[in-house]
Amino acid sequence: MYLDKIEEKMLDGEFGEAVSLAMKTVVKMGEVFSAERLVKIKHAHVSGISYENIGDEGLSFLEEIASLGGRFSVPTTVNPGAMDTEKWREMGITPEVFEKQGRILRAFMRMGAKITLTCTPYLYEQIGFGDHLAWSESNAVLYANSIIGARTNRDGGPLALMEAIVGRAPLSGLHLDENRRPTLTIDFSISEQFIFDNYLFSVAGLIAGRIAGNRVPYVIGLRRLNGDVENLKLFLAAVGASGGTGLVLIEGVSPEKVDDIPSERVEVDARMLKEEMEKFNEDGEGIIVLGCPHLGLDEVQEIVEWFGKRGRAKRKIYLYTSRDVARMYEDKRKKLEELNIYMFADTCMVVSNLFAYGSRSVITDSGKAAFYLSSKGYNVSLVPRKIILERIAVSD
Amino acid sequence: MRINGKPVVEGKASGEILFSPEPITFFGGVDPSSGKIVERGHPLYSQIIAGKILVFPHSKGSTVGSYILLRLARKGLAPAGIVSLRPDEVTIVGAIIGKIPMMTYVDINRDALPLNGKRGFLEVSSSGAYLDVF
Numbered sequence: 001m002y003l004d005k006i007e008e009k010m011l012d013g014e015f016g017e018a019v020s021l022a023m024k025t026v027v028k029m030g031e032v033f034s035a036e037r038l039v040k041i042k043h044a045h046v047s048g049i050s051y052e053n054i055g056d057e058g059l060s061f062l063e064e065i066a067s068l069g070g071r072f073s074v075p076t077t078v079n080p081g082a083m084d085t086e087k088w089r090e091m092g093i094t095p096e097v098f099e100k101q102g103r104i105l106r107a108f109m110r111m112g113a114k115i116t117l118t119c120t121p122y123l124y125e126q127i128g129f130g131d132h133l134a135w136s137e138s139n140a141v142l143y144a145n146s147i148i149g150a151r152t153n154r155d156g157g158p159l160a161l162m163e164a165i166v167g168r169a170p171l172s173g174l175h176l177d178e179n180r181r182p183t184l185t186i187d188f189s190i191s192e193q194f195i196f197d198n199y200l201f202s203v204a205g206l207i208a209g210r211i212a213g214n215r216v217p218y219v220i221g222l223r224r225l226n227g228d229v230e231n232l233k234l235f236l237a238a239v240g241a242s243g244g245t246g247l248v249l250i251e252g253v254s255p256e257k258v259d260d261i262p263s264e265r266v267e268v269d270a271r272m273l274k275e276e277m278e279k280f281n282e283d284g285e286g287i288i289v290l291g292c293p294h295l296g297l298d299e300v301q302e303i304v305e306w307f308g309k310r311g312r313a314k315r316k317i318y319l320y321t322s323r324d325v326a327r328m329y330e331d332k333r334k335k336l337e338e339l340n341i342y343m344f345a346d347t348c349m350v351v352s353n354l355f356a357y358g359s360r361s362v363i364t365d366s367g368k369a370a371f372y373l374s375s376k377g378y379n380v381s382l383v384p385r386k387i388i389l390e391r392i393a394v395s396d
Numbered sequence: 397m398r399i400n401g402k403p404v405v406e407g408k409a410s411g412e413i414l415f416s417p418e419p420i421t422f423f424g425g426v427d428p429s430s431g432k433i434v435e436r437g438h439p440l441y442s443q444i445i446a447g448k449i450l451v452f453p454h455s456k457g458s459t460v461g462s463y464i465l466l467r468l469a470r471k472g473l474a475p476a477g478i479v480s481l482r483p484d485e486v487t488i489v490g491a492i493i494g495k496i497p498m499m500t501y502v503d504i505n506r507d508a509l510p511l512n513g514k515r516g517f518l519e520v521s522s523s524g525a526y527l528d529v530f
Contacts (some may be wrong), residue, residue: 005510025492028404032483032500052486053460055428055465136459156459 001030001170004035010166018070022165029159030170037262039132039171044072044164045121047079047136048157049108050351051101059100062107065165072112073167076228077121079157079323080294081105082352084344085117085323091347092356102272108374111165117346120233120294120320122148129255132175134163138240139233139293139368143248147232149255151175154246179216182258185265186211188221194226194270199384201231203276203369204268205238211266214244218262223252233293238367280370280382288313288360288388289349291320292369293367300325304332304341306389313393318358359396363392399502401479403525404488407497409477413516413529414448416440422461422486431473449516449527450475451502454484465490477518479527499525 003011011027014019022113030038048054053121053330054062081101083093093101116124122143127133133152135141136159144150153173155163173179186208190197195204201222208219225232227240232253249258290303300321307313317340326345329336336343344352349362350372360378364370365385383392419440420426425435427528428483431446446468455461465487468474478491478498497520 011422023495028492029485031490032402032488048460048463053423053458054463055467057428057470058463060470061463127440129429156462156485156489158459158462158493159485162489 001027001035003027007038007166007168016069018065018068021065021166022070022162025159025162026166026168026170028130030172033170035170035172037171038168039175040167041134041163041169042084042131043076043121043125043127043133043135044074044076044160045079045135045140045203046076046108046113046160046164049104050082051097051104052082054104056100059104059107066107066110070111070165072164074110074164075125076113076164077116077125078108078113079119080117080347080351083347084146087344090357091352116322118294119348120296120322124322124324132169134160134169134201136160138246139237141246142236142240142248145174145235146250146254151180152246154244177278178255180212180247181260182216182218182262183264184215184217185262186213186217186219187265187266187267188219191268191270191273192221192224194273195222199231199386200273200277201235202223202238202365202370202382202384203273203376204243205235206367206371207268207272207276208235208248209239209243209245211268212239212243212245212248216245216247216249218258219248219250220292222250224369225250226253229296230299231234234245234366237293238371241368241371256297261378277382280374280380281324282372282379284383284392285364286363286379286381287316287318287359289318289320289354289358289362289364289369290366290385290388291318292350292364292366293346294348295319295321295325297325297328300329300343303389304329305340307339307341307393310394312338315340315363315393317341317393318349319343321345354378363388370373397529399479399504399527399529400523401499401527403499403520403522404483404498404500405491405496406520406522407477407495408520409449409497409518411447411449411476411516413511413514414440414443414445414475415512416450416452419453419456422455422464423458424489425457426464426468428464428467429471431468445475446473448475449477449479450516451479451511451527453481455486457486458487461486462490463491465496466494469494469496477516479518500506500529502527508527
């Protein structure tokens with residue numbers, strides 16, 4: 001693989017041990033996947049920062065990298081962790097675990113990360129068409145590639161960390177034009193009306209992800225989602241949960257030009273959607289959890305205003321969002337609790353231990369949350385947000 | 397018998413060969429405090445990967461798996477060497493940061509592999525990589 005002079009110096013240790021280890025990792029990935037060279041990235045988003053997942057060894061590894069001079073050479077943000085860093089006591093987190101999580105975040109800060117702790121960096125960071133990125137977190141990868149037209153592989157957390165340090169990624173996979181062409185058409189035309197009438201974007205996403213697997217699909221029938229950030233987030237997050245792809249080209253939505261529509265075509269009809277819904281059709285008991293991916297400010301406003309007008313929700317509603325949004329509601333906490341709404345930042349229902357502070361039975365509008373929570377043994381009802389707000393949240 | 401592969405992490409390792417016909421999930425599928433495979437229904441369920449030459453198709457599941465390999469390595473519970481049929485990011489990054497000798501792109505038949513339990517010697521250098529089976 002070709003390396004320029006600076007890159008060779010990085011590899012040889014002229015910029016310190018941390019840079020050398022990071023470059024070794026990135027180069028090895030490039031070699032194994034036959035990249036011709038590296039490409040400079042504009043931004044990195046790193047997952048795998050929860051102490052509950054990476055443990056003491058992950059923590060000491062990150063502290064070592066920071067001590068050895070590891071610094072992010074591009075703007076770098078971080079994914080949510082296992083707790084709200086302010087309301088952690090309410091989540092059943094021990095002071096020991098909180099302290100270890102704090103050390104992980106301090107290591108990231110030393111390396112220069114912006115401690116955003118949100119899975120929706122695309123709502124906040126300046127990312128544009130054609131930008132090369134090193135992002136982990138599947139819903140963010142899918143949004144950046146499919147909606148913005150930026151270019152990132154579906155990296156893992158540790159790899160994105162290394163790429164952030166060297167500011168480069170192997171020029172392979174979705175960084176290259178030839179791998180961004182669709183090879184399969186997923187056609188929702190015959191179920192389009194059914195999907196839009198019933199708000200089945202999470203359900204459609206779970207099906208599309210499973211059909212696509214690791215291939216790039218061209219999706220027909222969802223053009224009305226253009227500009228609908230809320231439902232595009234839900235659709236793509238579900239794709240990322242059930243499938244391995246990092247790019248979905250949606251007709252009328254994705255900015256990338258598609259020259260040849262793949263002839264291999266899978267039609268999705270209403271019966272397939274109904275079958276998928278049956279998988280997450282619990283009795284509709286339990287608490288309501290919204291915010292996978294994290295809710296944007298407008299979504300939080302809409303939900304809070306709804307209950308402001310209608311009065312207290314009949315069930316507990318947990319909202320998960322970024323700390324930027326949560327901060328705007330800091331002084332309204334009492335008012336939200338009167339409405340039976342509880343807001344958490346820096347974490348979500350999937351990566352925190354929801355059972356410890358919530359319930360084993362949940363109602364959600366997120367196909368991704370439904371997918372992972374049910375695999376963790378929760379009873380999950382997957383219901384569109386509109387129906388949750390209009391019916392479930394206001395009845396006993 | 398000698399099996400050739402593409403080098404990933406340089407080094408030498410010897411140990412008993414543990415062959416998996418199925419992919420391995422490191423995060424959630426391997427207990428980081430014992431090196432035991434805990435994924436239910438896995439053909440290697442309850443087997444220990446520590447100290448073995450692990451031969452498997454590739455990993456699956458969360459990329460936190462790289463940190464599980466690191467955790468195992470720092471506790472002395474990692475495989476002595478890793479041989480994968482095709483490369484995957486989780487295993488490669490985990491082997492690099494855990495300093496576990498590894499090669500990939502090995503051309504062997506998944507089904508008819510009488511490797512299990514035999515002694516293996518893995519040598520990976522920048523110019524090439526091989527596994528000798530005794």
